[in-house]
Amino acid sequence: MDARALTLEGRRPLPPSFFFKGASITALLGAGVSIALVISHVRLFTDPAYESFCAISQSLNCETVSQSPWALLVGVPVAAWAALGYLAFLALVSIRCDRPAAQQGLPGLALAVAIGFVAYSLFLAGISSLVIGSYCLLCMALYAVNFALLGWSWALLRRSKSPVFFEALALDLQNLFRTRPGRAFLAATLAAAVALKLFYPAYWEIRPAGMARDLANGLTAEGRPWIGASEPVLEIVEFADYLCFQCRKMHVHLRRLVERYPQKIRLVHVHYPMDHEVNPAVTAPFHLGSGKLAMLAIHAAGQGKFWEVNDLLFVMAESRGEIDLREIASRTGLSVEGLAGSLADAAVREKLAADLSYAVSAGVEATPTFLVRGKTYLGTIPEEVFRDVLK
Known part of the structure; x- marks a missing residue:
């Protein structure tokens, strides 16, 4: 046996194909x-x-991470970019440039990409820890994948014809731009990225704006706003918080049902902001500012503009930034002074307190909660509740 074929430990070194397969898998x-x-x-x-x-x-909540603006990169989910990135990495370690001495893969470029993956993973991990305050299990799995790719890429580079990183990177870039497979890879990757950016649907924009405005609406005997059927077959009372993601999603879903069945379904809105500044049931800071948003909506209800302001607040609260009273006024016809004054209006606060009291009596502890035919549902409403109505 040729001693040069053995490692110092007396074992044959693993062939490059082992590392190519590991990186590919x-x-x-x-x-x-x-x-x-x-x-x-x-x-x-x-x-x-x-x-x-x-x-x-x-x-430890994937939904919290997915709801954050950090889940998007230039208007496309980071996960979609990641899928494209991993497929591009697979191509980088598999491509064969059409030169006589060319080897399989572009290990220098693959290592550079893996370093970029790891750097972005560390950045997102910091964002999860310091900004979002929650972690995603699947995201952490991808962090592990990225570190593994870094290891595979390093091993591939050490077994390549140019084991020095910058030399290999320069050679790989040369092959990428000067060979047909390299140019084909560049064209395909660029085309996929452009298509992803141009055609990926913005389904995360959950907005009730644009729905029919000619639906019957008014106030209940207790002064709570309703929309839909004047004599409903099914009445749904929603207890909601404008800063609650699930509230926004369910509200849009229910508004669409009301629009589809305007003679059968009525939706009644009750404010239950999970804001410790206005809600005695909330003992720690949570959804700060949602109480003020509820007061703006209560003021709008008194001016006959509840549903316009309600829809707008759900949209504006999506950004979690400062609510611009001037924008609300310009888009709904309310006055800036009236909106600002409602935040200190004793009558408005009394109505909010009445909503909170009603919610407690109905057994509401979190949002969204729905009261249908005397029964409460947390988060969503089972399909069977609508079965008879939607026939």
Whole structure:
């Protein structure tokens, strides 16, 4: 046996094909997890009844991470970019440039991409910890994938014809731009990225704006706003918070049902802001400012503008930024002075207190909660509740 074929430990070194296969399988795993994240992201925003398997706690919750603006990158979910990135990485370690001495893959470029993946993983991990305050299990799985790709790429580079990183990177870039397979890879990757940016639907924009405005609406005997059927077959009372994601998603879903069945369904809105400044049941800071939003909506109800302001507040609260009273006034016809004054109006606060008291009597502890035919439902309403009505 040729001693040069043995390592110092007396074992044959692993062939480059082993590392190519390891890198390829890991990249495919990353693409699979990314696609699972994309599916979860789509369902979170489009399926009112969806609950992610990793919505385990406040600090370990994929839904919280997916709802944050950091889940998007230039208007496309990060997970969708990740799926494309892993497939591109797979191509980088598989491509064969059409030169006589060319080797399989572009290990220098693959290592550079893996370094970028790891750097972005560390950035997102910091955002999850310091900004969002919650972690995503599937995201953490991708962090592990990225570190594994870094290891595979380093091993591939060490077994390549140019084991020095910058030399290999320069050679790979040369092959990428000067060979037909390299140019084909660039064209395909660029085309996929452009298509993703141009054609990916913005399903996360859950907005009731644009719905029919000619629906019957008014106030109940207790002064709570309703919309839909004057003599309903089914009345749904929603207890909602304008800063609650599920409230916004369910409200849009129910508004669409009311629009579809305006003679059968009535939706009644009751304010239940999970804001400790106005809600005695909330003992710690949570959904700060939602109490003020509720007061703006109560003022609007007194001016006959509740549903316009209600829809607008759900949209504006999506950004979690400061609410611009001037924008609300210009888009609804209310006065800035009246809106600002409502925040200190004793009558408005009394109505909010009445809503909170009603919610407590109905057994509401969180949002959204729905009261239908004397029974409360948390989060969503089962399909069987609508079965008889929607025949």
